[in-house]
Amino acid sequence: MKEKKAKRIVYRSEREMPLMVISVGSQTHNLTGAWRNIRPEIDLEKCLKCGICWKFCPEPAIEIVDERPVVDYDYCKGCGICAEECPAKCIVMAEERK
Amino acid sequence: MKKDKKMTLTLPAEELMSPGHLACQGCGATLAMRYMLKALGQRTVLCIPACCWAVIDGPYPYSCLDAPIYHCAFETAASxxxxxxAGLEMTGDTETTVVAWAGDGGTFDIGIQALSGAAERxxxxxYVCYxxxxxxxxxxxxxxxxxxxxWxxxxxxxxxxxxxxxxxxxxxxxxxxxxxxxxxxSHPEDFVKKMKKAKAIKGTRFxxxxxxxxxxxxSRPDDSVKLARLAVQNAYFPLFEIEDGEKVTINLKLKEKKPVADYIRLQGRFRHLSEAHIAAIQDEVDARWARLLKSC
Incomplete structure (x- = not known):
């Protein structure tokens, strides 16, 4: 998960700009986690290992690490689809801590 | 957590969309893009006209997709x-899939002449219309x-x-x-299956x-997938495929349809509608479903 994080590449002038769009996740410098008001918290005790939260994450900010869902809070926008869709109801949307 | 159970993912694990994109919370279009790229793989070129995805992707030169994107004018996605x-074929590349990815405005209204032309040829x-x-x-x-x-x-x-x-x-x-x-x-397995089927077919696929x-x-951001599922379950948006313009296959045969009102009442854009209006929508949905059943 860690190697995904990219620094924003800043171009001083238009001439330095590449002719092609840089691919391979160059947008990951944009930490959208700051948009969030409520945060998903997964209770792994109740987890059924169905992968539904991973399947329906629109970011995708939920990753499967060692067969467990892990939320990447740098990018999670707090939409709450995972909590709504979880069949075991083991994801709770909690108030964001300051 | 149950130790004995093994996790089985129902979708391909390959992820070609990275986080950090600019979509709103609970966006359905990002889910659609994620599933499509999972099905098609990296050898895909996307042609995106003005639509939400022209913004979601990120400002030049950044991109959240691991596939090349061609941003084109609003009416020209298909062309x-x-x-x-045609250019790829000239260079001898017949493997790469070319996808036109347009919203409903770029398909139903503005892009329909280019789409009709491409379909006729x-x-x-x-061509994917989200x-x-x-x-x-x-x-x-x-x-x-x-x-x-x-509204x-x-x-x-x-x-x-x-x-x-x-x-x-x-x-x-x-x-x-x-x-x-x-x-x-709301039915990503069905979507990925159809996309993989379409990849193997030659010609225009819509x-x-x-x-x-x-x-x-x-509506609430957490209701996005629920709304999509309700729309399938009440035959507001039935899942089916048509081959060669004639052979209709309904993928999800509904034994019992849910009422349309459940779907409508979750959305603020329908808040002003009275019971009579909802009954009219229900009649229209029923008529459309009967027409679909008759055609297959």
Missing amino acids: TATGVK NDDII DNEAYMNTGIQRSSATPYGA TTTTPVKHFKDRPKKDIVAIMAAHRIPYIATASV FHVFAPCPTGWK
């Missing part, structure tokens, strides 16, 4: 894709995909849209193209994908 495919492209039922990117204006009764900024509550949605699938079926399918973000938009529909 750009045709050109890209049977160019070897996949349908959020209005011009969401420019500020929720009415499009011809907006359903009856919906938009150009059809305010006093003068809400009084015409039904355009039947784009019937229009495309009339072109006799090899493959047409509808898909919903996808109509239902993508809820919490911003424009005035």
Whole structure:
């Protein structure tokens, strides 16, 4: 998960700009986690290992690490689809801590 | 956690969309893109006209997709894709899939002549229309995909849209193209299966994908997938495929349809509708479902 994080590449002038769009996740410098008001918290005790939260994450900010869902809070926008869709109801949307 | 159970993922694990994109919370269009790239793999070229995805992707030169993107003019998604495919074939590349990825405005209204032309020539492209039922990117204006009764900024509550949605699938079926399918973000396995099937077919392939938009529909962001599922379960947006313009296969046969009111009441854009209006929508949905059952 860690190697995904990219620094924003800043171009001083238009001439330095590449002719092609840089691919391979160059947008990951944009930490959208700051948009969030409520945060998903997964209770792994109740987890059924169905992968539904991973399947329906629109970011995708939920990753499967060692067969467990892990939320990447740098990018999670707090939409709450995972909590709504979880069949075991083991994801709770909690108030964001300051 | 149950130790003995092994996790089985129902979708391909390969992720070609990275986080950090600019979509609203609970966006259905991002889910659609994620599933499509999972199905098609990295050898894909995307042609995106002005639509939500022209913004979601990120400002130049950054991108959240691991596939090349061609941003084209609003009306030219299908013709750009045709050109890209022709160019690739000239260089001897017949493997790469070319996808035109447009919203409902760029398909139903503005892009329909280019799409009709490409379908008539049977160019070897996949055209995906993700349908959020209005011009969401420019500020929720009415499009011809907006359903009856919906509020938009150009059809305010006093003068809400009084015409039904355009039947784009019937229009495309009339072109006799090899493959047409509808898909919903709530049924990703079905979507990925159809996309993989379409990848193997040669000719114009058309996808109509239902993508809820919490911003424009005035619904809760966490209800996006639920709304898409309800729309499938009440036959508001049935899942089916049409081969060669004739052979209709319904993928999800509904034994019992849910009432449309459950779906309508979750959305702020339908808040002004009375019971009589909802009954009219229910009648229209029933008639459309009966017509679909008759055609297969």
